[in-house]
Amino acid sequence: MNIFETLYNEFIGFFGIGGIIEMVKKNDYSSLTTWAGIQNLIYPIIPLLLLIEVVRAIVYKRFKIEDYKLSFMVFVLNRFISRFISIAAVGFCIGLFEQWAIFKTDITWYWLLYGYVIWEFAHFVYHFLAHKVRILWCLHSTHHAPQQMNLFVNFAHFFLEAPYADVIRTSICIILGVSPPLLFLIMFIDGLWGSFIHVGENIIKNGRLGFLGKFLLTPSHHRVHHARNPLYMDTNFCNLLNIWDKVFKTYQDEKSEIKIEYGITRKINQNNILDAYFGEIVCLWKDIVKAPGIKNKLLYIIMPPGWSHTGHHQTAKIARTGYLSEQDKNVKNDEGSADQLQPGQSFS
Ligand SMILES: [Zn+2]
Numbered sequence: 577m578n579i580f581e582t583l584y585n586e587f588i589g590f591f592g593i594g595g596i597i598e599m600v601k602k603n604d605y606s607s608l609t610t611w612a613g614i615q616n617l618i619y620p621i622i623p624l625l626l627l628i629e630v631v632r633a634i635v636y637k638r639f640k641i642e643d644y645k646l647s648f649m650v651f652v653l654n655r656f657i658s659r660f661i662s663i664a665a666v667g668f669c670i671g672l673f674e675q676w677a678i679f680k681t682d683i684t685w686y687w688l689l690y691g692y693v694i695w696e697f698a699h700f701v702y703h704f705l706a707h708k709v710r711i712l713w714c715l716h717s718t719h720h721a722p723q724q725m726n727l728f729v730n731f732a733h734f735f736l737e738a739p740y741a742d743v744i745r746t747s748i749c750i751i752l753g754v755s756p757p758l759l760f761l762i763m764f765i766d767g768l769w770g771s772f773i774h775v776g777e778n779i780i781k782n783g784r785l786g787f788l789g790k791f792l793l794t795p796s797h798h799r800v801h802h803a804r805n806p807l808y809m810d811t812n813f814c815n816l817l818n819i820w821d822k823v824f825k826t827y828q829d830e831k832s833e834i835k836i837e838y839g840i841t842r843k844i845n846q847n848n849i850l851d852a853y854f855g856e857i858v859c860l861w862k863d864i865v866k867a868p869g870i871k872n873k874l875l876y877i878i879m880p881p882g883w884s885h886t887g888h889h890q891t892a893k894i895a896r897t898g899y900l901s902e903q904d905k906n907v908k909n910d911e912g913s914a915d916q917l918q919p920g921q922s923f924s
Pocket residue numbers: 703707716720801
């Protein structure tokens with residue numbers, strides 16, 4: 577295969593337009609009445625939105641190569657490794673756990689609803705642990721490294737993260753009765769929505785999506801999730817339905833008065849892919865080396881990022897609780913000073 581053929585295939589693969597080209601070549605559109613045919617039409621939507629986003633940014637002179645560079649480099653690296661391990665992991669978990677399924681489900685609207693709630697729970701478990709267990713954060717932090725939000729952030733993942741996520745999600749779903757065909761349908765919807773919620777402010781400025789935001793996890797919610805502001809850290813772990821964030825009290829709305837600052841709290845070199853990819857692993861290794869005793873060393877691996885053997889923890893939970901209690905104090909002070917106002921006085 578020559579270089580042009582390889583590039584052509586990469587281009588077709590990235591934009592997901594292979595199916596459409598096939599249809600046009602054969603002049604046979606009958607497959608559009610099938611699910612596979614419809615998928616062929618849906619696949620290119622996200623890459624197309626990404627293209628529009630970049631073109632708009634260029635036209636409005638807002639395009640900065642740094643906004644895309646890191647995610648793009650990680651995408652290229654993952655393209656060849658992650659996909660194959662992930663497919664194998666899903667297949668393995670299905671084979672292993674199908675016999676333990678508590679019951680069997682079909683593809684009907686009510687089982688789809690059931691399956692989605694279960695999938696969303698499994699996604700919550702994977703994502704929550706990815707933020708709360710230091711070794712798993714090492715895999716997930718690559719996705720949080722970019723300091724801008726755009727559709728390319730979809731592709732910024734450590735290559736072992738997808739297999740880890742798929743093992744957790746597939747195992748939970750299969751055991752709780754979600755049949756493989758239903759699981760694949762859900763994965764498809766989840767993949768599309770999961771990409772869409774990374775849409776940048778260049779395309780959709782206000783990502784709240786009106787009343788839909790009451791039960792859906794919107795781009796606005798996910799922007800909050802990618803923020804390093806103390807109020808926003810470690811919130812909104814869901815992907816399409818925001819139910820489990822509400823159940824487990826990790827739900828957080830975007831506040832118009834608090835501008836989102838994207839990225840992680842550690843200072844990171846946006847031009848250095850190695851820092852985004854391995855930076856957290858290096859930090860963890862340094863902590864393990866300097867920790868006294870085997871118990872402390874092991875605790876660094878499983879405790880949340882920011883945990884310290886000295887007791888001076890700097891976890892996201894502490895930062896958020898500190899921020900909220902500070903806010904509480906300010907409100908009480910305001911109320912206190914309002915109580916002391918005499919009739920006729922005003923305050924603004
Ligand atoms: Zn995350």
